[in-house]
Amino acid sequence: MSMTPARRAALEEALLPPIVALALVLVAGDVLILTYGEAPGAVWRLMLEGTWGNAYGVGQVLYKATTLACTGLAVAVALRAGLFNIGAEGQLAAGGFGAAFAGLALPTGTPSIIGIVICIAAAMLFGGAAGAVPGVLRAKFGAHEVIVTIMMNFIVLALLNYVIAAKLHVPETLHTPAIHTGSIARIGDSIGAFHGSAVNWSVVVVSAAVAAVSWYLFRTRGGFELRAVGLQPGAAEYGGVNVSRTWMRALALSGAIAGLGGVNFVLGYKGYYEDGFAGGAGFLGIAVALVGRNHPLGVVVAALFFATLSQGGLAINAMVPKQIVEVLQGLVILAVAASVPEVRRLVLKAAGTRRAAPVSPKPMSGSDAEAPR
Amino acid sequence: MTASVGGPTAVVRMNGIQKYFGAVHANRGAEIEVGAGEIHALVGENGAGKSTLMKILSGMQAPDGGRVEVGGRDVTGWTTAQAIAAGVGMVHQHFMLVPTLTVAENVVLGREPVSVATFDRDRAIREVEELSEQSGLIVPANRLVADLSVGEAQRVEILKTLYRGARILLLDEPTAVLSPPEVTELWAVLRRVRDTGTTIILITHKLDEVMAVTECITVMRQGATVARMATRATTPEGIAKAMVGRDVNLAVQTSAGRGNGAADGGGGATGLTVRNLTVRGPRIERAVNDVTFSVAPGEILGIAGVEGNGQTELLEAISGLRAITSGSIRVGDRDITRASVRERGDAGLSHIPEDRHQRGLVLEYSVADNLILGQQHHYSRNGAIDRAAVATNAAKQVAAFDVRPTDASLEVRTLSGGNQQKVVIARELSRDFIVLLAAQPTRGVDVGAIEFIHDTLRKARDAGKAILLVSAELREVLSLADRVAVMYGGRFVAVMPRADASEEVLGPYMTGARKADTESAA
Numbered sequence: 001m002s003m004t005p006a007r008r009a010a011l012e013e014a015l016l017p018p019i020v021a022l023a024l025v026l027v028a029g030d031v032l033i034l035t036y037g038e039a040p041g042a043v044w045r046l047m048l049e050g051t052w053g054n055a056y057g058v059g060q061v062l063y064k065a066t067t068l069a070c071t072g073l074a075v076a077v078a079l080r081a082g083l084f085n086i087g088a089e090g091q092l093a094a095g096g097f098g099a100a101f102a103g104l105a106l107p108t109g110t111p112s113i114i115g116i117v118i119c120i121a122a123a124m125l126f127g128g129a130a131g132a133v134p135g136v137l138r139a140k141f142g143a144h145e146v147i148v149t150i151m152m153n154f155i156v157l158a159l160l161n162y163v164i165a166a167k168l169h170v171p172e173t174l175h176t177p178a179i180h181t182g183s184i185a186r187i188g189d190s191i192g193a194f195h196g197s198a199v200n201w202s203v204v205v206v207s208a209a210v211a212a213v214s215w216y217l218f219r220t221r222g223g224f225e226l227r228a229v230g231l232q233p234g235a236a237e238y239g240g241v242n243v244s245r246t247w248m249r250a251l252a253l254s255g256a257i258a259g260l261g262g263v264n265f266v267l268g269y270k271g272y273y274e275d276g277f278a279g280g281a282g283f284l285g286i287a288v289a290l291v292g293r294n295h296p297l298g299v300v301v302a303a304l305f306f307a308t309l310s311q312g313g314l315a316i317n318a319m320v321p322k323q324i325v326e327v328l329q330g331l332v333i334l335a336v337a338a339s340v341p342e343v344r345r346l347v348l349k350a351a352g353t354r355r356a357a358p359v360s361p362k363p364m365s366g367s368d369a370e371a372p373r
Numbered sequence: 374m375t376a377s378v379g380g381p382t383a384v385v386r387m388n389g390i391q392k393y394f395g396a397v398h399a400n401r402g403a404e405i406e407v408g409a410g411e412i413h414a415l416v417g418e419n420g421a422g423k424s425t426l427m428k429i430l431s432g433m434q435a436p437d438g439g440r441v442e443v444g445g446r447d448v449t450g451w452t453t454a455q456a457i458a459a460g461v462g463m464v465h466q467h468f469m470l471v472p473t474l475t476v477a478e479n480v481v482l483g484r485e486p487v488s489v490a491t492f493d494r495d496r497a498i499r500e501v502e503e504l505s506e507q508s509g510l511i512v513p514a515n516r517l518v519a520d521l522s523v524g525e526a527q528r529v530e531i532l533k534t535l536y537r538g539a540r541i542l543l544l545d546e547p548t549a550v551l552s553p554p555e556v557t558e559l560w561a562v563l564r565r566v567r568d569t570g571t572t573i574i575l576i577t578h579k580l581d582e583v584m585a586v587t588e589c590i591t592v593m594r595q596g597a598t599v600a601r602m603a604t605r606a607t608t609p610e611g612i613a614k615a616m617v618g619r620d621v622n623l624a625v626q627t628s629a630g631r632g633n634g635a636a637d638g639g640g641g642a643t644g645l646t647v648r649n650l651t652v653r654g655p656r657i658e659r660a661v662n663d664v665t666f667s668v669a670p671g672e673i674l675g676i677a678g679v680e681g682n683g684q685t686e687l688l689e690a691i692s693g694l695r696a697i698t699s700g701s702i703r704v705g706d707r708d709i710t711r712a713s714v715r716e717r718g719d720a721g722l723s724h725i726p727e728d729r730h731q732r733g734l735v736l737e738y739s740v741a742d743n744l745i746l747g748q749q750h751h752y753s754r755n756g757a758i759d760r761a762a763v764a765t766n767a768a769k770q771v772a773a774f775d776v777r778p779t780d781a782s783l784e785v786r787t788l789s790g791g792n793q794q795k796v797v798i799a800r801e802l803s804r805d806f807i808v809l810l811a812a813q814p815t816r817g818v819d820v821g822a823i824e825f826i827h828d829t830l831r832k833a834r835d836a837g838k839a840i841l842l843v844s845a846e847l848r849e850v851l852s853l854a855d856r857v858a859v860m861y862g863g864r865f866v867a868v869m870p871r872a873d874a875s876e877e878v879l880g881p882y883m884t885g886a887r888k889a890d891t892e893s894a895a
Contacts, residue, residue: 220753220756221750221756221757221758224749224758228738231738232731232735232736234732235733236735237694237732238694238724238726239714239746240714240715240750241714242713
C-alpha cells in the first residue's frame with residue numbers, strides 16, 4: 001500500500017551501515033588513541049588538517065582515491081553481475097604494466113595526446129585480459145571465479161615480477177626505465193596550491209570512467225542485462241540474456257577498470273612501472289565496493305573515505321603510530337561487511353541451504369529440480 | 374463430533390495474534406480455536422497469514438502480541454522443542470527427509486532407540502511397523518526414502534510427527550504434490566488418525582478439500598480471522614466469499630475454443646508443433662521421452678499430470694532454457710529447434726514460466742523494468758534503454774491488467790503474488806506472439822486474480838493464439854483446455870478432447886495405472 005516504509009527502509013539500508021561504521025571507528029579510535037596517552041580530539045583534528053585542511057593534503061587524498069575508485073568500481077561491476085572479483089590487485093598491476101609498456105614501446109615523437117590515449121587503452125587492455133581469463137574459465141568450464149581470480153593475482157604478480165627483474169628494470173631497482181610517451185601532468189604543475197602532491201589529471205579520466213560505468217549499468221541494455229544476471233540468473237536467461245557471455249563481459253570490464261587504476265601511478269605519478277606498486281589497493285577495492293554499496297557514486301565516496309584514512313595515518317604519525325589507521329580500516333570493513341545486504345544474503349543463503357540440505361526425495365517441482373545447480 | 378467452534382473442549386486457542394516482519398503486518402489480531410479430535414481447516418488466500426499463524430503455534434515464530442493456549446495452558450512464545458514435547462507437530466510442504474536413509478531410520482531420526490549406546494535398528498523397525506499399523510499409515514519400513522513415491526514420502530512425514538508423540542498435527546498444503554487417488558488415500562489416513570484422538574489443522578486454499586475432510590473452518594484475510602464456520606453449514610461459495618470479501622464465480626467453465634483444429638490439431642496447423650522431443654532432466658536421462666504433439670491456433674492444449682513427470686523439462690525445452698537430446702520444435706512455420714531464447718521470443722513464442730520468482734521476474738527490478746524483461750532489445754536504441762518508452766509501456770500495462778499498486782517504479786517484490794503474476798502475464802500477452810506456454814499460471818495467486826487470469830487466457834485463445842497449458846491443478850486444466858493430455862514418466866499417456874475428460878477418467882493415467890494404447894498420438 002503506502003510506499004513510504006519501503007522507501008524509508010531502502011534509505012536506512014543504504015545509510016545505516018556507513019554511519020554505524022563511522023561511529024565504531026570514532027569510538028575504537030578514541031580508545032586506541034587514549035592508550036597512547038594522547039587526546040583523541042587533538043589527533044582527529046590533526047588528521048583532518050593533514051587531509052582536507054590544506055591543498056597538499058587534498059591532493060594526496062585525491063591521488064589515493066583515484067586508484068581506489070578504480071579497484072572499487074571494478075569489484076562493484078563484477079558484483080553487479082553476481083561475481084566476486086578478488087583479482088583487482090593483479091589486474092591493477094597488469095594495467096600499470098600495460099601503460100608503461102605502451103609508453104616505452106611508442107616512438108619518441110608521438111604526440112602526447114595520442115600517446116596518453118594509447119597508454120590508457122593499453123592499461124585497460126592488460127587489466128581486461130587479466131579479468132577475462134577468470135571470466136572465460138567461469139563461462140566455459142564453471143570454474144569458480146573467486147578461486148580463479150585469487151590465483152590469477154599470484155600468476156600476474158609473479159609474471160610481472162619476472163619480466164621486470166629479468167628484462168626491463170633499471171639496474172639496482174625494480175622498476176622500468178621512465179616512459180618517454182604518455183605521461184599525464186600533475187595538477188600541481190598548473191595549480192600551484194597542489195604543488196608537491198601526487199594528484200594528476202588521471203583523476204579526470206577516472207571520474208569520466210565512473211560516470212560512463214554508471215551510465216552503462218543503469219541506462220543501457222547491456223547494464224540492464226548485466227544487473228539482471230547478477231540479481232536473478234534464471235530470470236535473465238528466461239529473458240533471452242546469454243548468462244555465460246554476460247559473465248565474461250562483466251569480468252573483462254571489471255579487469256579493464258582495475259587496470260585503468262594503474263594509469264594513476266605509472267602515467268601520472270612516477271612515469272615508470274614499479275614492481276609492487278599496487279600495494280594492496282586492489283584488495284582494498286573490495287572494501288571500497290562493499291562500503292560504496294556497489295554503486296558508482298557510493299564507490300567514489302568510499303574511495304575518498306579510505307584515502308582520507310590512509311593519508312590521515314601519515315598526518316598523525318607524529319602523535320600515534322599510523323598503524324592505528326589500519327586497525328580502523330579493518331573495523332570499517334568488518335562493520336560494513338556484517339551489515340551489507342549482499343553479505344547478509346550470502347550468509348543467509350549459506351545457512352538456508354545447510355538447513356534445507358535433507359530435501360525431498362523426488363523432484364517435486366521445477367524450482368526444486370533447479371535448486372542444486 | 375465436536376460441533377462448531379471453541380467451547381471448553383478447545384485444545385488450541387489463539388487470540389489477538391500480532392506478527393510483524395519488518396514493514397509487513399502478517400497477523401493482525403488473528404484468532405483460531407480448534408476443538409479436540411477434529412479436522413480443522415485454516416483457509417485463506419496467499420499472504421493471508423495462515424502459515425505465519427501456524428508457525429507461531431508450532432514455535433517457529435514468536436508472536437508480537439496475543440496469546441497462545443494449547444490444552445488450556447498459556448504457551449505464548451514457546452520454542453519448537455517445547456511444542457514438540459507438548460505434542461504439536463508440523464508437516465511441511467517441502468519434505469524434511471534424508472533420502473539416503475530408510476523409512477524407519479527417518480522416522481526415528483532424533484529419537485533413535487538405543488541399546489548399549491548403539492542404534493537399535495531392529496527395535497526402530499519394530500516400533501515404526503507397530504505405529505504404522507495403529508495409524509493406518511502404511512509405509513515400507515526398510516525401503517530407502519529416495520525410492521518412495523511422493524505420497525509415500527508424505528506418509529513418512531506424518532508418521533515421523535506421530536512417532537514424536539504429536540497429538541496436534543499441522544499440515545501445510547499437503548495435497549500440492551499428490552495425484553487425485555493419493556489425495557483420497559490421504560483423507561482416509563487423516564480420518565483414521567483423527568479417530569485415534571489426534572487433532573488436525575489443515576492449511577489449504579483448495580475448497581473441495583475443505584468440504585471433503587474437515588469439520589470446522591477458520592477463514593483468514595489480510596492477517597485477520599474473518600470467519601469461523603462449521604463445514605456442514607456452509608458451501609464452497611460461502612468460504613470463497615469470506616476469503617476474498619466478495620462473490621466469486623467458482624463454476625468450472627468449459628467454453629470451447631473456436632475449434633479450428635481443436636479436434637485433430639493436425640493438418641495445416643501453424644501454432645506449435647513438437648516432433649519426437651526427448652529431453653534430459655536433472656536426474657533422469659529421458660525426462661521427456663519421445664513426445665510428439667501440436668497445438669493449433671485458437672486452441673488450448675492442457676497437460677495434466679502429477680508434478681515431476683517431465684512437464685517442467687518439456688516447457689523449458691520448448692522455450693530454449695534446456696538443451697534437447699533429439700526432436701524438433703516449430704512455432705508457426707519457423708523451426709526453432711536450435712534457436713536462442715531471444716530468437717524464439719522474436720519468432721512468436723510467449724512464456725509464462727512456472728516459477729515467477731526464479732524465472733519470470735527480477736524481484737529487485739521495478740514493475741516497469743520487469744514489464745520489458747525479454748523485450749529489452751526492442752526497448753533500446755544504440756544500446757541505451759529508451760526510458761520514456763519503458764514508462765509508457767508500463768503505464769499502459771498496469772492499467773490494462775489492473776496491477777496494484779499502480780506505481781510502476783516500485784520493486785516488483787513489494788507486490789502481492791497475484792499482482793506479480795499479473796505483471797508476468799501482462800508482459801507475455803501484450804507482445805506479438807503466436808504460441809503461449811502457460812505453466813502453472815495461477816500458482817500462488819489469490820482466488821480473485823485466478824478468475825482474471827483464466828479470462829485473459831481464454832481471450833488470447835479466442836484471438837487465435839495457440840496455448841500450451843501445464844497445471845498441477847486438474848480443475849484448472851479441465852476449466853481451460855480444449856484438449857487434455859496426461860503426462861506420466863516423460864510421455865503423453867493419454868490425449869483426449871475436453872468433453873471426454875474428467876477427474877475420474879484422468880486420475881488413473883496420472884498415476885500411471887493406465888496407459889493409452891496409442892501413445893503420443895496428438
